């Protein structure tokens with residue numbers, strides 16, 4: 606079996622986790638938590654990083670830190686893993702679905718078009734949806750499969766309409782947009798260290814920001830909002846969202862390898878790209894000339910009528926394969942939400958599959974996958 610995306614554990618993971626066990630510092634306080642946060646902040650180039658239990662909780666507290674609450678709206682891509690959309694609902698807010706561009710990320714031009722057509726700014730300095738009367742407080746562009754979103758356009762919109770950007774960089778740690786790290790360009794960036802991501806802590810996440818107030822607020826919210834170091838005083842409804850020292854120990858060991866991982870991913874992408882280029886109707890998703898993707902998950906476009914047969918063929922050959930996500934506005938919980946001219950995302954749903962992307966893939970594995978796609 607060739608798995609889709611497996612963790613790669615080859616460095617100091619055993620050593621650092623053993624240090625936690627030997628010292629008794631196993632829970633959510635400990636030196637590895639501080640080290641992991643400092644390492645990610647330095648790598649991404651933000652002033653602050655707060656470690657949390659997973660990427661979904663990172664998104665949840667980021668929305669809260671932006672003041673998203675009951676009755677607000679948040680712009681999200683229709684084509685995404687469901688986590689950022691669920692996080693919007695955890696806050697009592699409503700998602701408004703945007704289309705994707707040809708890099709599969711939220712399309713800045715269409716998003717601008719939606720805002721110009723359907724929304725307006727009021728005297729309080731916020732943008733409101735004319736149809737629903739609700740405030741649009743934030744947007745969550747997702748850097749899909751590691752490829753950065755086209756941030757310049759989104760940052761422009763953010764400034765013009767006073768809409769905070771929370772980057773869902775859960776798939777894109779180490780990816781660059783015009784030389785800048787994903788996660789560092791919005792008000793807040795969120796990472797995930799789930800088992801299938803480019804680095805893993807088993808489960809885990811991180812919030813990064815340059816805003817000291819946001820960082821402090823998120824640290825507070827994720828530790829039960831305890832406001833006195835001694836007495837059990839709490840000044841709001843908080844969460845137990847902190848990462849443990851054991852998980853952070855693994856994270857430090859994985860961060861030490863991140864640049865190597867990215868290099869391998871990019872090299873394997875080249876290999877796939879070469880092998881798949883000659884197959885008619887098939888194209889391997891590349892990268893924009895302004896992007897340097899971490900190449901977390903490889904995507905292949907096939908004709909819509911070939912999608913199922915190709916997937917079935919790969920599975921039969923013992924090759925794990927996945928369809929791209931179902932568009933979130935077609936799911937039961939979100940089918941009543943507004944979706945603005947979803948066209949490209951629909952085409953992506955009908956044509957894109959993900960193929961094995963693990964760091965540990967051998968050249969032989971890659972040839973086997975490419976060949977199975979060729980003969981399918």
Ligand SMILES: *Cc1c(COP(=O)(O)O)cnc(C)c1O
Nearest residue numbers: 659660661686688775797798799
């Ligand atoms: C993995 C992922 C998340 C959530 O991360 P978890 O750590 O699994 O909670 C959020 N958004 C996207 C796009 C993801 O791929």
